[in-house]
Amino acid sequence: MAETLAAAYTPSRHPTSPLAADDAIVKLEKISKHYDSVYACDDINLSIQRGEFFSLLGPSGCGKTTLLRILAGFEVPDEGRVLIDGVNVTSMPAYLRPVNMMFQSYALFPHMDVEKNIAFGLKQESMTKAQRKDRVREMLAMVQLEKLAGRKPHQLSGGQRQRVALARALAKQPKLLLLDEPLGALDKKLREKTQFELVNLQDRLGITFVIVTHDQEEAMTMSSRIALMHNGRIEQLDAPRRMYEFPSTRYVADFIGLVNLFDGHVISHENDTALIECEQAGTQLQIHHSQPLAADMPVTVALRPEKIRLLDQYSGLPNQARAVIKDIAYLGDVSIYYAELETGKRVKFTLPNVLALAEQPLTWEQTVVLGWNADSCNVLTQ
Template sequence: MNQARNTASDASWQAGSAEPAIRIENVTKTFGKTYAVDDVSLDIYPGEFFSLLGPSGCGKTTLLRMLAGFETPSSGRILIDGKDVTQVAPYERPINMMFQSYALFPHMTVADNIAFGLKQEGMPRSERDKRVQEMMELVQIVPFAERKPHQLSGGQRQRVALARALAKHPRILLLDEPLGALDKKLREKTQFELVNIQERLGITFIIVTHDQEEAMTMSSRIALMRDGRVEQVDPPRRLYEFPISRYAANFIGSVNLFEGVVIEQQGDEVLLQCDEAGAVLRVRDSRKMASGMPLCLAVRPEKIRLLAPGEEGPNQLTGVIREIAYLGDVSIYHLELPGGKRVQFTQSNVQALAEQPLTWDQTVTISWRPDSCGALSE
């Protein structure tokens, strides 16, 4: 996973000193008896690159559409710069939106597409032409100014849509799955370009995505959504390293979950009887845990270390390698424990392939530190 971005907006929400650019207060949206968004409250600060992340049907797009003004909350309110805009029309909000389909006018050139909103606002021609040129330079599409959308690649159309959305200098830009139509390499390249553009302009970006890697790469903070509610809001690194629930742990990256029962607490370490692992496992956690309490231990595959023959370590488990996936920079191993549970761990491929020591049906011992895993009660 990529590191969380270090942006100026981070200090704002951490210190709690800045006023939020957007405040969502107890917003609910129902369609008949179905709750698309259920009592969501969020503060999003100026200059943030904020992601609404979750699977299809979790409510993230409905929430984005309410921010844009295309949907009206059933209850609750939305404030922008302290002003209640819940009932304000989309065109009267300091917001622009970039749609998943890009929604370019097929009969217009690239330059005319970008200029359309400015022309509707009555901006003088000379000023409009200058703004269009600035936007084309920003997203690097100057050579395509006179082309029509059908003459562009998917990546080029995406840039035109972005330039058009930015041309009116909105305070806030909403992006609905903007990279979904791009291939993997172009999507990865565009992710970093979007971050660079956002940081240069200082505009608050709010993106909807179901792609965890996309959210982790670009965001200053992520709101992980589940069934219309917000499960967890945190910077990418904290969301990955310290998920608050099984759902969050499973959604972000790969994870091994061990169900067990608390035996005792020794200082800031909790001892967990885990029958499926056939061992007592240790996890660092300062919260008070009662004996007999059900608990889940979560450990990421890259936190697990392979022990040398005769070496011992905490949370030590022995099993047989059943599956190997070679991904170039890393290999993924599936270890089967005596009780049948599978544990996934990774190894960096720093040696030549011919020298790789691990193979199918090999018995190995793994270990991880108590402070490299987390305890989940939900």
Template structure:
């Protein structure tokens, strides 16, 4: 999966002496008997573009609202810059929030919408006008200052909402599904702009999204949530390449999950017997695994390749193509093994071909190296 970030500022959260700008300590939120957030602890550092990712109902929006002060934790503490803000009202927190609906005032011009929060704070008019000009230029809507929200496209309204949220120069910007209403092309374009703005300003961005590609594209780190708990926190490449559970592996991107059990391990080479695959498989795994341990081998479709007779490779499977999805740049093939298990693999469409080289019911031999897959034990 692509990433728009030119660098990954890992040092901030890897350095033991680095104090986080946000510390969430054992925070839970209960509605009646239901835990929307269940004992979450997270450290988020200054300058991060941090994503809260997960399906509907996993607790990500509730956690964001607790950071904003719109919800109070049932248990636990929230610190910003070392200060306990758990019970501090929203207007006294150094954060601002950009809502999914954008929540623009329909009777106000674009400029007045952006200036609203500054006016409420009592900023002098000349300074306020200068800040509005600065924000209009930042999000590239200088020529729209006099328009009303109903005269704007969805993408333009999104920019106004972003400019208004940034106008008060908050330490932290919270974004609740900010790109959900945009079409695919505009969403991808806006992802570039958000990353560039965040890196230029150095403000900590925390975004809630259910879109894995959006999170993978923009984030310095991602917290994957499940049923109110944190499943895994990692930079995008680690979350994709080294998921720590079946849930994480299956949620991020497409993946082949093949069940089996360990039959032996020599150094870092693990032999797995799999009824799914109908054969033994091999994987490189640095941690010791006891013979008989039930495991799941995880291999991404792009790691699986067509094999020739003379090509020696650790993992080889023969099957029949049952489904083909042509996506323009790549084609996705679903291959059924003799066991009934289906394996996905992809091929890049480098040349414009009148006919596809592979077709339904073709028998193919697939393979992947032992170091191109992972082992999951949970």
């Protein structure tokens, strides 16, 4: 899992493309929405830049879908303002907003063929019949469904239905496309393929995409930025790589990928190097950290499994520990090892399966020495 996520972090031309800092197409100002005593969204401030592929990420019940529905106009916030392209649309009905939405269920009309499904929303536009026909033909070509234009939804695969729904959502050329768990119904391989297709399509069209997902790999693969939500608030807003490498809180570190978390307290912090006393690790932890840390301050240290390496021998230096392998998960390209430290704390580390070995390079109950660099960890104070 960790290695799979790490692969998703390879920058594409889309997530790294420059975005103008002052070119926000969406501004959410102090948005709050509650149901009885439960806050689905709690004082959210957020700007989404024009041309971004933006993800609202989080578990069920975190508020991400409510926020998307507020953007779409299906929900009205209890407090705050929604601005789209500089216009206050907080009280504007959904059908008047320059927004379209692609639903998780796709919501295709079963009695209409592909062509008519795509054309349906265009009937309300001031377009001639010929213009609508040209637009539908353009959308069919864009999603590569020209040969299936006459089929009904029940005659299509899940991936094909997903493309029809996407073409219909884009046919009206909205300024903002909202996608609610759009890939949830697809199998793993098709989902991975479609992720890159969506990124390339969005990059070509230049339309701002806002996607809701609970799938961290999906968000990491496609997004220019991610807002990770927790209990109705944004826990961290960042680019995918920074969110993975530099989580701001323990919750973020634990939600994104695999991680080892150690509780400890600060011994000293000098010259951007912190020394952490950590009973769980059975060793002192030496970590590069630029922000000031007070002596005796309680902290959490986050260490990703792929940052851990095997050492030939134990020397007693910081960032070294003996462990016994208790469980192994073979995933083909990578193996995840669950090892027990001398303190009883269990840690995870990964090794790539570079060679086609007949047997595992490590085995159960084998004693190993683990080590990691000072710049491989993160100190979390929240």
